Each structure stands twice: as C-alpha cells, then as structure tokens.
Amino acid sequence: MPKKKTGQRKKAEKQKLRQKEIRTAKEKVPLADHPCNICMECEKCHRKQKSRAFCYFCQNVQRLPVCAQCGKMKCMIKTGDCVIKHPGVYTTGMNMVGAICDFCEAWVCHGRKCLQTHACTCPLQEAICIECERGVWDHGGRIFKCSFCTNFLCEDDQFEHQASCQVLESENYKCQSCNKLGQYSCLRCKTCYCEDHVRRKGFKYEKNKAIPCPKCGFETSQTKDLSMSTRSHKFGRQGQSSAYDDYDDEAGAGDYDDQDYNDYDYDDDDDDDDDDDESTEESSEEDSDDNNVSKDDK
Numbered sequence: 001m002p003k004k005k006t007g008q009r010k011k012a013e014k015q016k017l018r019q020k021e022i023r024t025a026k027e028k029v030p031l032a033d034h035p036c037n038i039c040m041e042c043e044k045c046h047r048k049q050k051s052r053a054f055c056y057f058c059q060n061v062q063r064l065p066v067c068a069q070c071g072k073m074k075c076m077i078k079t080g081d082c083v084i085k086h087p088g089v090y091t092t093g094m095n096m097v098g099a100i101c102d103f104c105e106a107w108v109c110h111g112r113k114c115l116q117t118h119a120c121t122c123p124l125q126e127a128i129c130i131e132c133e134r135g136v137w138d139h140g141g142r143i144f145k146c147s148f149c150t151n152f153l154c155e156d157d158q159f160e161h162q163a164s165c166q167v168l169e170s171e172n173y174k175c176q177s178c179n180k181l182g183q184y185s186c187l188r189c190k191t192c193y194c195e196d197h198v199r200r201k202g203f204k205y206e207k208n209k210a211i212p213c214p215k216c217g218f219e220t221s222q223t224k225d226l227s228m229s230t231r232s233h234k235f236g237r238q239g240q241s242s243a244y245d246d247y248d249d250e251a252g253a254g255d256y257d258d259q260d261y262n263d264y265d266y267d268d269d270d271d272d273d274d275d276d277d278e279s280t281e282e283s284s285e286e287d288s289d290d291n292n293v294s295k296d297d298k
Contacts, residue, residue: 031145034123035071036104039142049140052105056140065097068106068122069114072096081112103127105136131157148187149218168192168230173223184220185228186213192223 005013031037040051044060051066066073075082075091083098098110104124108114127143128135130151136143141155148165168190175182175194182192193214199205200214210219 031123031143035066036068036101036106036118036122036124037142038066038071040066047140050104050106050136050142052140053100053107054105061094063093065093065107067096067109067111067114068101068104069108069118070111072109075109075111077111083110083112083115103136127152129154129157131161151188166226166228168228171230173228173230182223184211185223185226186216186218186220187226188218189213189215191215193220 036051038051039048040062041048042055042058042060043063045055045058047055047057049056051068053065054061064073073092073096075086075096084095086095096109097107098115099108100106101108101118101122103119103122104127108118124136124143129143130146130149130153132154134154139154139156144153144155144158145151146153146158146162146165148162151161153161165187168185170176170191173182173192174180175197176191177197178194180194180196183195184193184198185191186193191213198211198214198220205211210221212218213220
C-alpha cells in the first residue's frame with residue numbers, strides 16, 4: 001500500500017498547483033484587461049481614450065502615468081530592480097517612467113523587468129483592425145479581439161464586425177470540395193468542410209483538440225454549435241439608376257423631380273382659373289339674352 005500523505009505534504013502540493021495556476025493566468029489575461037489597453041481620461045480635454053503617453057486629441061502629458069506592463073501608478077519599491085534607485089522615496093509621475101512602447105504607445109515604468117520584457121510580450125504588436133486597417137497610432141480608441149475569429153478590432157468597428165462575423169461566403173452549408181453537408185466551419189475563412197475534407201493526409205491530429213482548418217490553420221468548430229448564416233442576395237433595382245430609367249422617363253412613367261414642383265408657378269394657374277370663370281359667366285349671360293329675345297319674337 002502507498003504511504004499515507006501527511007498534512008504538510010498535501011499543503012505543499014496544493015501550493016504548487018496554485019502557483020502553476022497563477023503563472024498560467026498571467027499569460028491568459030484578456031486583451032481588454034491588459035494594463036496597456038485600459039481606459040484613460042485626459043486631464044485637459046476630458047476625453048476618454050486608450051492609455052497612452054500623450055493624449056491623442058490635445059497631446060497633453062498625463063500627470064500620473066500608468067505602466068503598460070505591471071499597471072502600477074506609484075513605485076513603492078525601495079530596494080528593488082529599479083534602474084533609477086530611489087531609496088526611501090516613493091516616485092510618481094515622470095520620475096517613475098522609463099520608456100515608451102513603440103507598439104502600444106504607453107509608458108513603461110523604470111523597473112528592469114518591465115523594460116526588458118514588455119517590448120517582447122506586448123499584446124498590441126500586430127494590432128491592426130481587420131475592418132478599417134488602422135493601427136494603435138492611427139486612432140485614439142482601445143483595441144479588442146473578435147470572439148469568433150480572434151482578429152483585432154478597433155473600438156468603432158467591434159460591434160458591427162461581430163454582428164456579421166458568423167456569415168458564410170457561400171450560399172449554402174455544403175462543403176467546398178464536395179456536395180456533402182459541411183459539419184465543420186472555419187470562422188476566419190468563412191467556409192464549411194465535411195468530415196472527409198477537413199482532415200489532411202499525412203497530418204497528425206491531437207486528441208481532444210479542435211481540428212485546424214486545412215486552408216488557414218485556424219481552429220474549426222462544429223456548424224451545429226454555431227449560429228451560422230449564409231450569404232443572401234437582394235434582387236431588384238434598390239433605388240439604383242439603370243438603363244430602364246431612361247425608358248421610363250421617355251414613356252412618361254418616370255418619377256417627378258422636386259425641381260419641377262418648385263419651378264411651377266401657382267399664380268398663373270390662379271389667373272387662368274379667373275379668366276375661365278369670367279368666360280363662363282359671359283357665355284351664360286349671352287345664352288340668357290338669346291332666350292329672352294326668342295320669347296319676345298314669339
């Protein structure tokens with residue numbers, strides 16, 4: 001029989017597991033919660049934007065900058081790995097910063113670890129919006145990731161993109177290589193694959209893991225688990241000018257322009273109506289006179 005674990009042994013194993021979870025949790029921080037992508041309000045123009053060294057709108061330097069790696073605003077380490085030593089003094093503001101990141105445009109504190117590791121592990125190194133193709137330096141908003149295709153999105157296009165991300169480029173759910181129903185869908189290529197064509201020959205697949213897309217390598221998902229929709233076409237004129245519009249105009253069935261109504265003179269119509277009324281009254285008087293004359297003759 002195996003030896004019974006003591007309380008000290010159990011405590012040591014739990015501590016190891018907890019430390020391992022803490023180390024892995026640092027690598028899986030959501031992009032919206034990362035210190036280099038937090039929300040900041042300018043002290044001068046009072047506009048909200050992404051945390052950066054200078055205000056995107058008024059170029060003002062913030063009084064209390066935040067480190068893009070560790071997220072601290074005040075250095076309280078008396079004997080640490082600070083490049084600039086400050087024994088017995090807490091530093092804030094420009095005394096705490098050490099560099100500006102070229103990728104996220106945010107301050108990095110003067111800690112040796114932050115200065116050495118942030119540039120290599122910055123999550124905004126290739127942060128270019130998939131919709132508008134703007135980088136961090138081209139707009140003042142925060143950066144997000146699409147929850148379906150994991151592409152970078154700016155703050156202006158995140159909701160519009162995610163609303164139309166689960167739309168296939170084809171008109172049906174059939175596989176691209178055959179006529180079978182596509183059981184797997186790639187949210188980045190927007191294509192479906194059947195059970196036979198989603199697997200490549202000579203490629204080893206790991207168990208209990210998603211099958212990568214044979215085209216781009218992105219993880220595929222089962223179509224039945226997603227709310228995928230197909231591309232639809234709206235037929236009709238849709239208010240666009242075409243060759244039929246000229247025919248309608250010639251035939252007299254075209255639309256009237258607003259200019260025709262504006263150029264129409266209503267005073268002339270009133271004058272014409274008055275003239276018509278006078279002419280009808282004169283004609284009626286002449287008819288009555290003729291009738292009276294005929295009666296006298298009789």
